[in-house]
Amino acid sequence: MNLLILRLILQRVALAGLSLLVVSALVFAITAVLPGDAAQAQLGQEATPETLAALRQQLGLDVPAAVRYWRWLSGLLTGHAGDSAVTHMPVAAMFASRLPNSLLLAAITAAVAVPLALVLGVAAAMWRGSVFDRIVSAGAVAVVSVPEFLVATLAVLIFAVELHWLPALSSGVNFDSPAKMLRSFAMPVLTLCCVMVAQMLRMTRAAVIDQLKAPYIEMVLLKGATPMRTVLAHALPNAVGPIANAVAMTLSYLLGGVIIVETIFNYPGVASLMVDAVAQRDMPLVQTGAMMFCAAYLLLVTLADVCSIVANPRLRYR
Amino acid sequence: MNDSALPTATATAAAPSATAPRRAARGAVRRAFHRVNRVGLASLAVLLFWLLAALLGPSLMSNGGSSLGDDAVFAPVSAAHWFGTDYLGRDVLARVVQGTRLTIGVALAATLLASGCGTLLALLAAASGRWIDAVLSRAVDTLTSVPGKMFALIMVAAFGSSLPTLILTAGIIYLPGAYRIARSLAVNIDAMDYVTVARARGEGRLYIMLHEILPNIVGPMLADLGLRFVYVVLLLASLSFLGLGVQPPAADWGSLVRENIGALPVGGAAIIMPALSIASLTIAVNLLIDNLPWRSGHEAH
Numbered sequence: 001m002n003l004l005i006l007r008l009i010l011q012r013v014a015l016a017g018l019s020l021l022v023v024s025a026l027v028f029a030i031t032a033v034l035p036g037d038a039a040q041a042q043l044g045q046e047a048t049p050e051t052l053a054a055l056r057q058q059l060g061l062d063v064p065a066a067v068r069y070w071r072w073l074s075g076l077l078t079g080h081a082g083d084s085a086v087t088h089m090p091v092a093a094m095f096a097s098r099l100p101n102s103l104l105l106a107a108i109t110a111a112v113a114v115p116l117a118l119v120l121g122v123a124a125a126m127w128r129g130s131v132f133d134r135i136v137s138a139g140a141v142a143v144v145s146v147p148e149f150l151v152a153t154l155a156v157l158i159f160a161v162e163l164h165w166l167p168a169l170s171s172g173v174n175f176d177s178p179a180k181m182l183r184s185f186a187m188p189v190l191t192l193c194c195v196m197v198a199q200m201l202r203m204t205r206a207a208v209i210d211q212l213k214a215p216y217i218e219m220v221l222l223k224g225a226t227p228m229r230t231v232l233a234h235a236l237p238n239a240v241g242p243i244a245n246a247v248a249m250t251l252s253y254l255l256g257g258v259i260i261v262e263t264i265f266n267y268p269g270v271a272s273l274m275v276d277a278v279a280q281r282d283m284p285l286v287q288t289g290a291m292m293f294c295a296a297y298l299l300l301v302t303l304a305d306v307c308s309i310v311a312n313p314r315l316r317y318r
Numbered sequence: 319m320n321d322s323a324l325p326t327a328t329a330t331a332a333a334p335s336a337t338a339p340r341r342a343a344r345g346a347v348r349r350a351f352h353r354v355n356r357v358g359l360a361s362l363a364v365l366l367f368w369l370l371a372a373l374l375g376p377s378l379m380s381n382g383g384s385s386l387g388d389d390a391v392f393a394p395v396s397a398a399h400w401f402g403t404d405y406l407g408r409d410v411l412a413r414v415v416q417g418t419r420l421t422i423g424v425a426l427a428a429t430l431l432a433s434g435c436g437t438l439l440a441l442l443a444a445a446s447g448r449w450i451d452a453v454l455s456r457a458v459d460t461l462t463s464v465p466g467k468m469f470a471l472i473m474v475a476a477f478g479s480s481l482p483t484l485i486l487t488a489g490i491i492y493l494p495g496a497y498r499i500a501r502s503l504a505v506n507i508d509a510m511d512y513v514t515v516a517r518a519r520g521e522g523r524l525y526i527m528l529h530e531i532l533p534n535i536v537g538p539m540l541a542d543l544g545l546r547f548v549y550v551v552l553l554l555a556s557l558s559f560l561g562l563g564v565q566p567p568a569a570d571w572g573s574l575v576r577e578n579i580g581a582l583p584v585g586g587a588a589i590i591m592p593a594l595s596i597a598s599l600t601i602a603v604n605l606l607i608d609n610l611p612w613r614s615g616h617e618a619h
Contacts, residue, residue: 019460019463020463022460022463023460023463023464026460026464027464027472030472030473030476031472031475031476034476034477035476035477141604142601145548145552145597145600145601145604146552146593146596146597146600146601147552147555147556147559147572147593147596147597147600148556149555149556149559149575149593150590150593150594150596150597153575153582153589153590153593154590156582156583157590160583161583161584252465255465255467255468256465256466256467256468259467259471259556259560260556260559260560263559263560264559264579264582274471275471275560275562277475278471278474278475278560278562279561279562281475283475283476286471286472286475290464290468290471290472293465293468294463294464294465294468297463297464297465297468298463301463
């Protein structure tokens with residue numbers, strides 16, 4: 001049995017690796033092949049054929065696209081992602097200096113959002129149809145259907161402008177004291193949490209309610225179990241698979257949300273570096289950043305898949 | 319593209335009732351209108367308001383938006399300026415109304431591209447079967463392994479942020495979702511007896527696609543189009559907010575939020591009002607679809 005699970009998991013991991021390879025080809029095609037001749041674009045219309053040829057050679061454009069792709073990919077895999085076209089610093093070093101900030105932001109957000117969403121989701125499912133459920137569900141729908149920057153703006157208006165609890169803009173990461181650390185993380189984490197909790201609690205609620213419709217729940221109720229016992233002892237264990245799936249899916253959504261939040265709060269993370277690179281059309285930086293995000297995304301999606309395989313015996317025989 | 323997981327679930331759930339909505343839609347429009355509840359009517363009103371603003375707004379508001387007002391910068395909401403003033407002292411309401419056409423127009427074009435191409439490819443896949451279906455589905459799956467916002471960033475980095483690029487980008491990002499829903503609907507229809515009869519009659523693939531399958535999936539696909547429109551609006555607003563979408567001097571609602579970001583620490587209306595406009599549009603579309611009479615039986619989305 002365990003061997004079967006292991007084989008299925010390895011299958012998913014291999015599939016994710018293959019997807020990542022295809023994605024890398026897609027990213028390379030869009031950024032380096034389709035836009036046309038980078039040397040021509042850089043020199044403009046008046047370039048002589050000689051200077052064009054010289055720049056092409058300097059940029060390594062004088063070889064076929066397939067060879068360039070292979071060089072780029074092997075460079076990426078060995079940690080030599082090239083230099084930024086704007087600052088001429090190594091891309092790897094630029095990302096390395098920002099990555100801890102983003103990971104920390106993501107970790108704190110996940111640590112706050114996941115338990116909160118699970119508790120709210122299960123509670124909403126337990127008292128479904130009640131005032132509590134309606135408020136929580138309506139709030140979640142509202143948060144999901146508005147842009148992240150509206151959530152961020154409202155958070156600033158409430159907590160910084162009206163209540164004066166927190167500074168409006170994060171002024172970088174500050175570890176001098178717990179209080180300062182809290183202040184520098186509060187707004188970004190709050191915004192990201194709002195968005196993630198909304199998504200996750202909707203999925204959690206749906207997963208638990210789905211279980212509550214099953215025939216065995218009717219049996220449990222006929223035995224005279226209380227609603228709380230029905231949900232916590234019977235429905236919840238069977239909903240663990242879909243819930244774990246929901247958590248991983250929402251965490252992958254964090255990758256998109258973090259782009260907006262890092263920008264609006266001036267947070268020095270990977271996503272804001274990526275946005276700046278796109279604005280300056282700094283291709284080596286964009287390519288590397290895109291591959292990092294895609295790899296993280298595929299990792300989380302695969303994790304979600306693996307969670308549902310491990311939790312649901314029926315999926316093992318598909 | 320990770321966003322597209324949510325509508326898939328709802329729309330697939332709506333699939334079995336595909337014939338009922340069509341009968342209701344063909345019946346008296348008035349009867350259907352009466353069955354739309356109050357929430358639905360309210361969202362319809364909001365939607366019509368913005369559509370009207372998109373059609374007529376620029377001609378009505380032409381004087382207020384572009385002229386530099388002599389009013390205070392980031393003024394709060396007042397009788398003279400319903401949405402306050404922006405970072406140059408211009409009337410924000412006028413700016414918002416002027417941005418409506420761009421916001422709704424670009425999003426609608428991208429949504430139609432995504433839903434139209436997605437549906438056509440799905441019909442092709444369902445009517446052709448085996449390997450065309452397999453190739454198309456694989457290709458679409460690959461697209462979904464790049465997060466939507468990341469794909470948009472890559473496209474803008476490579477091709478700049480002209481309107482055609484933006485429409486094409488958003489179209490590609492939301493095509494897989496439309497394709498999957500349309501395909502799952504079309505495959506069910508394809509298994510029906512009347513399609514088999516049409517095949518036996520010797521009808522061509524195109525006839526089967528357009529005359530036998532398409533009319534039966536058009537209802538659910540229209541509902542899906544609305545949800546897809548919401549996602550496209552949010553994506554384009556995010557891009558403009560990052561400064562990578564609509565470029566100045568043109569401004570959609572996302573750009574208005576960006577250019578007035580300076581109002582954030584002081585809590586000016588200039589930043590909150592354009593953002594609320596986006597929210598009112600997306601929430602209205604969402605609620606309208608949820609409260610359409612033939613979808614009332616399903617879990618609110």
